[in-house]
Amino acid sequence: MAVVEKLPLADLRRRHRGPVIGPDDGMAFDAARTTFNGMLDRRPALVTRPLDVNDVVASVSFAAGADLAVAVRGGGHGVAGHCVGDGSLVVDLRLMREVVVDPQARTATCGGGALWEDLDPPCQRHGLATPGGTFGDTGVAGLTLGGGIGHLMGPHGLTLDNLVATKVVTADGAVVHASEEENADLFWALRGGGGNFGVVVEFTFRLHPVGLLLGGLLMYRLEDAHEVFSTFRELTAEAADELVCFAQIFRSAITGDSGTAVSVAYFGDVDEGRSAIRPLTDGIAPIGDGVRAMYYPELQEIFGRMPFGLRNYWSGRFLRDLSDGVIDLTAATFEDPETMGGVLVECLHGAVRRVPQEATAFAGRDASHNATFISTWTDPAEDERRIAATRAYSAALAPWSIGEGYVNYASEMPSEAPDTERMQRLRRIKREYDPENRFRFNHNIAPQ
Ligand SMILES: Cc1cc2nc3c(=O)[nH]c(=O)nc-3n(C[C@H](O)[C@H](O)[C@H](O)COP(=O)(O)OP(=O)(O)OC[C@H]3O[C@@H](n4cnc5c(N)ncnc54)[C@H](O)[C@@H]3O)c2cc1C
CATH class of the missing domain: 3.30.465.10 (Uridine Diphospho-n-acetylenolpyruvylglucosamine Reductase; domain 3)
Known part of the structure; x- marks a missing residue:
C-alpha cells in the first residue's frame, strides 16, 4: 500500500514494542482486520497492537505525522465495524486487558x-x-x-x-x-x-x-408474542429496581428456531424474585423455564455467544413507551414467515431513569424502552433483503420513538435524530480534543 511505504515505519517499529502489522503480512493482516460483522471487508493501512500507553502514544503520533485517520479496536464487537477503517491506522487494544x-x-x-x-x-x-x-x-x-x-x-x-x-x-x-x-x-x-x-x-x-440472584430465560411460542410482550410491559412498569427483564422475539435464519423469550434477573431474595415474576410463569405458560438461583457470572452466559463472521445488520429506536402499536408491529412482523432475525426490547427503569438527562452524553435517558431489530444471516445474496427488512421495522418505530437510536446497536444511526443541545456540546468538545477528526471511525461527531 503506497501510503505506508512512504512513511518512516522503521521508526515506529523501533518505538512500538507491541506488534505492527501491515498489508504485506498476509494471514496476520487478514486476521487483524477481521471484526464481529462478517459483512464488512475493510483494509486498513496499518494495525498496531500496543502493549502499554507509550505504544498508544507512539501509534497516535505516527498517525498524525502520516496524516492517517485512527480507528480504535476494543473488543471488536461493534456491529458497524468502526474499529477497522479503510486506509486507517488501527490501534488494536487486545493486548491491554489487565x-x-x-x-x-x-x-x-x-x-x-x-x-x-x-x-x-x-x-x-x-x-x-x-x-x-x-x-x-x-x-x-x-x-x-x-x-x-x-x-x-x-x-x-x-x-x-x-x-x-x-x-x-x-x-x-x-x-x-x-x-x-x-x-x-x-x-x-x-x-x-x-x-x-x-x-x-x-x-x-x-x-x-452482587450475590446470589434469580436469573435465566423463559421461552414461549412465537404465537404467544402478543401476550408475552404485554405481560412484560405490565410487569416492568411496576417493577422494583431489583427486577430487570428483556423481551425478545426471533426466527433464526441459521438454525431455523423461532420463539419469544424473556430474560429474568432479580437481584434480591430468590423466593421474592419468583413471586415477582409470577405473571410471566403463571399467567402465560412458558415452554422452557431456565430461571434458577445463580451467581452473576452465570447470568452473563444466559444468552450464549454470537459468533464472529456472520453477516449482521442492526437498527432500532429508543421508545417513549412500549405502546400497543409497537407490540402489534413487532408481533405482525414475525407473523410473516419470511422475517428472519430478532427484535430485542429492553426496559430502561430504576437507577437509569434517575440520572438527569444532562449529566452524561447518553441520548436515551428519556426513553422507557429500547427496541432493536437484530438481523443475522450467512448468504451474501440475502444482504439487500435482510438490510431492507431491518430498516423498515426500525423506521416504522418512528412514531413512538424519542427520535434517537442507541449508538451501540446501530449499523447506521437514524437519519431523523434531532440537533439537540447535547449534540452541540459534543461538537464543541470534539473541536477541542480532535479538531481534525483524526478519530472518525465511529458514529461520527463532526468537529464543524
Ligand atoms: C453479541 C453482542 C452483544 C451485545 N450486547 C450488548 C449489551 O448487552 N449491552 C449493550 O449496551 N451493548 C451490547 N452490545 C453492543 C456493544 O455495546 C457495542 O457493539 C460496542 O461497541 C462493543 O464494544 P467493543 O469494544 O467490543 O467494540 P469495537 O468494535 O472494538 O468498538 C466499537 C466502537 O468503539 C470505539 N472504541 C473501542 N474501544 C475504544 C477505546 N478503548 N477508546 C476509544 N474508542 C474505542 C471504536 O473505535 C468503535 O467506534 C452487544 C454487541 C454484540 C455484537
Whole structure:
C-alpha cells in the first residue's frame, strides 16, 4: 500500500514494542482486520497492537505525522465495524486487558481492550460487580462509551453511570485524565459520545455487592408474542429496581428456531424474585423455564455467544413507551414467515431513569424502552433483503420513538435524530480534543 511505504515505519517499529502489522503480512493482516460483522471487508493501512500507553502514544503520533485517520479496536464487537477503517491506522487494544480490583475502595480498573469476561470474574471473586453488557465477549470500551445496557441497570444504572475515571490518549498524542474532577467536559462527552475523543487506555468503575440472584430465560411460542410482550410491559412498569427483564422475539435464519423469550434477573431474595415474576410463569405458560438461583457470572452466559463472521445488520429506536402499536408491529412482523432475525426490547427503569438527562452524553435517558431489530444471516445474496427488512421495522418505530437510536446497536444511526443541545456540546468538545477528526471511525461527531 503506497501510503505506508512512504512513511518512516522503521521508526515506529523501533518505538512500538507491541506488534505492527501491515498489508504485506498476509494471514496476520487478514486476521487483524477481521471484526464481529462478517459483512464488512475493510483494509486498513496499518494495525498496531500496543502493549502499554507509550505504544498508544507512539501509534497516535505516527498517525498524525502520516496524516492517517485512527480507528480504535476494543473488543471488536461493534456491529458497524468502526474499529477497522479503510486506509486507517488501527490501534488494536487486545493486548491491554489487565484488570485491577480494589475491594476496599470498591473500584475496578481495566485496560482499554478488556472484555467483560476479563472484568467480571475478578470482581465477582470479591462478591462485587459493575453494570456491564450481557455477553462476556463484548468489549468494555465500546459498550461503556456508548451507554451500557445490561442486567444490573435497574439497581445501578448504565455502565457509563458507574464510570468514575478514564485515561485517554488524545489526537495530539497527549495523555489526559478525565473524571468529574479533571477535564470534566471530556468526561461528560466520553459517557455517551462513543470513541470520538481519543483512545481510552484505562477505565475505572464503581463496584457494587452482587450475590446470589434469580436469573435465566423463559421461552414461549412465537404465537404467544402478543401476550408475552404485554405481560412484560405490565410487569416492568411496576417493577422494583431489583427486577430487570428483556423481551425478545426471533426466527433464526441459521438454525431455523423461532420463539419469544424473556430474560429474568432479580437481584434480591430468590423466593421474592419468583413471586415477582409470577405473571410471566403463571399467567402465560412458558415452554422452557431456565430461571434458577445463580451467581452473576452465570447470568452473563444466559444468552450464549454470537459468533464472529456472520453477516449482521442492526437498527432500532429508543421508545417513549412500549405502546400497543409497537407490540402489534413487532408481533405482525414475525407473523410473516419470511422475517428472519430478532427484535430485542429492553426496559430502561430504576437507577437509569434517575440520572438527569444532562449529566452524561447518553441520548436515551428519556426513553422507557429500547427496541432493536437484530438481523443475522450467512448468504451474501440475502444482504439487500435482510438490510431492507431491518430498516423498515426500525423506521416504522418512528412514531413512538424519542427520535434517537442507541449508538451501540446501530449499523447506521437514524437519519431523523434531532440537533439537540447535547449534540452541540459534543461538537464543541470534539473541536477541542480532535479538531481534525483524526478519530472518525465511529458514529461520527463532526468537529464543524
Ligand atoms: C453479541 C453482542 C452483544 C451485545 N450486547 C450488548 C449489551 O448487552 N449491552 C449493550 O449496551 N451493548 C451490547 N452490545 C453492543 C456493544 O455495546 C457495542 O457493539 C460496542 O461497541 C462493543 O464494544 P467493543 O469494544 O467490543 O467494540 P469495537 O468494535 O472494538 O468498538 C466499537 C466502537 O468503539 C470505539 N472504541 C473501542 N474501544 C475504544 C477505546 N478503548 N477508546 C476509544 N474508542 C474505542 C471504536 O473505535 C468503535 O467506534 C452487544 C454487541 C454484540 C455484537
